Amino acid sequence: MQHIFCDNMLNIMKRYFNEINFKKIVDSGQCFRAQTLSCGANRDNINETFRFISQDKILDIKQGEEISDPFWCNYFDFDKDYGIDFQGDFAKNDFINQVAEYSKGIRILKQDPFETLISFIISQRRSIPAIKTCVERICKRCGVEKQGMYLFPTPEDLVNADISDCGLGYRHDYVKNAAKLVAYGDINLEAFRKLSTQDLMYELTSIRGVGEKVANCVALFAYSRYECAPIDTWMKRAINTYFGGKNPFVGENAGIAQQYVFYYMINHKNI
DNA sequence: TCCCAGGCGATCT
DNA sequence: AGATCGCATGGG
Numbered sequence: 001m002q003h004i005f006c007d008n009m010l011n012i013m014k015r016y017f018n019e020i021n022f023k024k025i026v027d028s029g030q031c032f033r034a035q036t037l038s039c040g041a042n043r044d045n046i047n048e049t050f051r052f053i054s055q056d057k058i059l060d061i062k063q064g065e066e067i068s069d070p071f072w073c074n075y076f077d078f079d080k081d082y083g084i085d086f087q088g089d090f091a092k093n094d095f096i097n098q099v100a101e102y103s104k105g106i107r108i109l110k111q112d113p114f115e116t117l118i119s120f121i122i123s124q125r126r127s128i129p130a131i132k133t134c135v136e137r138i139c140k141r142c143g144v145e146k147q148g149m150y151l152f153p154t155p156e157d158l159v160n161a162d163i164s165d166c167g168l169g170y171r172h173d174y175v176k177n178a179a180k181l182v183a184y185g186d187i188n189l190e191a192f193r194k195l196s197t198q199d200l201m202y203e204l205t206s207i208r209g210v211g212e213k214v215a216n217c218v219a220l221f222a223y224s225r226y227e228c229a230p231i232d233t234w235m236k237r238a239i240n241t242y243f244g245g246k247n248p249f250v251g252e253n254a255g256i257a258q259q260y261v262f263y264y265m266i267n268h269k270n271i
Numbered sequence: 272t273c274c275c276a277g278g279c280g281a282t283c284t
Numbered sequence: 285a286g287a288t289c290g291c292a293t294g295g296g
Contacts, residue, residue: 029277124278130294131277169292174279211279232277262277 006249006257020076021105022050022063028106028263029128030221032119032135055112056151077107077224082256095242103260109221113189114182115152116222120214121174137166155183174209181207197225220255227251229258234265241271
């Protein structure tokens with residue numbers, strides 16, 4: 001079976017999935033505005049607060065705290081059983097074990113489609129810190145202020161604002177064009193939810209500045225298409241280093257396996 | 272300073 | 285259909 005790698009990795013990981021790890025999610029590269037709020041010296045970081053922003057909601061939460069708000073339960077994908085009991089032989093793989101241990105607690109978020117689309121258009125050929133800087137700039141430029149934070153702009157906000165000095169580079173026109181498509185109703189990101197993954201990918205890649213990789217990110221991180229596995233420079237490196245150049249990230253949970261490997265890779269840059 | 276970053280579109284073979 | 289190239293900017 002082609003997707004045996006992904007199934008095996010989830011099989012390993014199910015042992016660990018009794019707790020979400022907010023810190024890892026903040027640093028996982030799937031969202032760009034979540035923060036770890038610094039909170040004085042504590043060597044165990046036991047009092048760290050994590051701040052998530054989605055649509056017009058802000059959540060401050062500490063590790064171990066319960067979430068009851070249905071909005072955030074949905075955001076953190078509580079309904080998805082990451083401990084799926086896959087069948088098939090278990091091929092012991094040292095790399096899979098390392099990744100599962102290292103990345104345990106990350107979940108695939110259900111983010112706002114417009115924010116995800118714009119953010120990942122901006123993401124191309126940028127480092128994660130640089131993406132965060134750009135996204136924060138456009139929020140501050142034209143997003144609504146709330147509790148000292150700035151919400152991600154609506155399509156209309158983005159169309160009407162001058163964001164030419166937000167450091168977007170050649171992606172500026174891509175962002176403006178995508179915002180116009182949504183603001184003018186030429187595409188309906190909510191209606192995309194009921195498309196097949198194949199049709200969703202077709203619609204997303206028809207937007208200028210959206211290729212296979214960015215479309216996969218939007219499909220996975222906004223529309224929960226777990227079979228979509230974005231392959232960027234880090235994932236290419238992983239494939240070449242650990243899988244002999246053959247992409248193992250295929251199958252119905254490929255995107256989840258991909259995200260765990262991605263998190264491992266960006267935190268092991270010396271390899 | 273130099274290299275590279277969650278790539279894409281245009282333009283070739 | 286595959287391979288190559290230019291692209292704007294910021295972080296390490």
